[in-house]
Amino acid sequence: EDKVVQSPLSLVVHEGDTVTLNCSYEVTNFRSLLWYKQEKKAPTFLFMLTSSGIEKKSGRLSSILDKKELFSILNITATQTGDSAVYLCAVVSTSGTYKYIFGTGTRLKVLA
């Protein structure tokens, strides 16, 4: 059965800290891996990763994919209170139909 596992489930840090969020997967017909930030309702897109070893970067956020070991990490440096959210990892599978398989998310709380 396809699965996506995120760790840790929750994390509390102070402003300025650096955090690393993990996502491992076992999915048939892997197409890509995406990271989303969910603050209230709509998940907002952060990164799409399709190739191993190529870091994607946006400001203080960066992410990389390892297709051999089947995992991805999302790094946030110099965290701010506005980074507090649930971070979702989703793997795109084309098995049967094109669909997203989500992990349960990592709840990040950044304290001032």
Add this chain to the structure above:
Amino acid sequence: ETGVTQSPTHLIKTRGQQVTLRCSSQSGHNTVSWYQQALGQGPQFIFQYYREEENGRGNFPPRFSGLQFPNYSSELNVNALELDDSALYLCASSFAANYGYTFGSGTRLTVV
């Protein structure tokens, strides 16, 4: 601001009732997927519609059904509501069946 709009934003229903949730896709998007997100969980794929035809379904019973209209707006219908159907229902649209999705803000359904 997301281009996918969902209505209503909140809904309370009684067990056994039926409910219809609505989604207006982002302009130019012909594919829509629906996801169920229970509290503390990641979104789970319900089904996908492409050009008014269902072209993929997750592990949900037949009482979950959908429609996509010629203008590519969509409905999710749930019959015989159960307490476990309480969740955030997310609609996501794309301009093609195998491209990245834009999520709406969701409808929070509470079944009592």
